[in-house]
Amino acid sequence: MTVDVVLVGAPGSGKSTIGPLLAQRLDVPFTDVDSVIEERVGRSVAEIFADDGEAVFRAFEEATTIELLDSPGVLALGGGAVLSAATRSALRGHYVVWLQVEAAEAASRVGLNTARPLLLGNVRGRLITLLAQRKPLYAEVAQHQIATDDVPPEVVVDLVVERLGED
Numbered sequence: 001m002t003v004d005v006v007l008v009g010a011p012g013s014g015k016s017t018i019g020p021l022l023a024q025r026l027d028v029p030f031t032d033v034d035s036v037i038e039e040r041v042g043r044s045v046a047e048i049f050a051d052d053g054e055a056v057f058r059a060f061e062e063a064t065t066i067e068l069l070d071s072p073g074v075l076a077l078g079g080g081a082v083l084s085a086a087t088r089s090a091l092r093g094h095y096v097v098w099l100q101v102e103a104a105e106a107a108s109r110v111g112l113n114t115a116r117p118l119l120l121g122n123v124r125g126r127l128i129t130l131l132a133q134r135k136p137l138y139a140e141v142a143q144h145q146i147a148t149d150d151v152p153p154e155v156v157v158d159l160v161v162e163r164l165g166e167d
């Protein structure tokens, strides 16, 4: 059985954590768009932001995301991928799961991790702003929403698998 699941959600929602566990459970490949970008460019996401700026990253992210939507298995998008109208449009027809997280929980998960350039400085404040901007966009593209606050990763995987079984 080919199972194609696309994970979206804010930084710290758990896309890169849940993705490999879910793929293992479903016995399908896992791909993380941020990791593919880093491999192809040969630099970290933070370095691309610092060297080239966010607009260059977003253009590369959009092209890479749309290309990888054709690959089988579980695909984790970058937290800001839904900012692209072209990406949102390309997501139509895919099985998209929104891993929901509130700002306080996401902030405590990511801590002061400087690998996330958009969260530098006031991590919780940045997450509140990002979530306010993006919740409507995650809602637009996702068929399913899973609340992950206070839910351990293995249980989030169980919940996604349950949803898959219902469809």
Ligand SMILES: Nc1ncnc2c1ncn2[C@@H]1O[C@H](COP(=O)(O)OP(=O)(O)OP(=O)(O)O)[C@@H](O)[C@H]1O
Residues within 6 Å of the ligand: 009, 010, 011, 012, 013, 014, 015, 016, 017, 018, 034, 078, 079, 080, 109, 110, 116, 148, 150, 151, 152, 153, 156
């Ligand atoms: N359900 C969860 N419960 C507790 N901690 C979690 C959960 N999901 C993820 N985490 C932890 O939160 C941190 C961020 O998770 P992860 O890197 O998977 O987020 P992400 O959605 O991929 O973020 P980004 O958009 O920045 O790539 C990690 O340290 C991870 O272990």
Ligand SMILES: O=C(O)C1=C[C@@H](O)[C@@H](O)[C@H](O)C1
Residues within 6 Å of the ligand: 010, 011, 034, 045, 077, 078, 079, 080, 081, 115, 116, 117, 118
């Ligand atoms: O939320 C965001 O805008 C981002 C999330 C990460 O996945 C990376 O794609 C990058 O740090 C930007």
Ligand SMILES: [Mg+2]
Residues within 6 Å of the ligand: 015, 016, 017, 034, 076
């Ligand atoms: Mg990630």
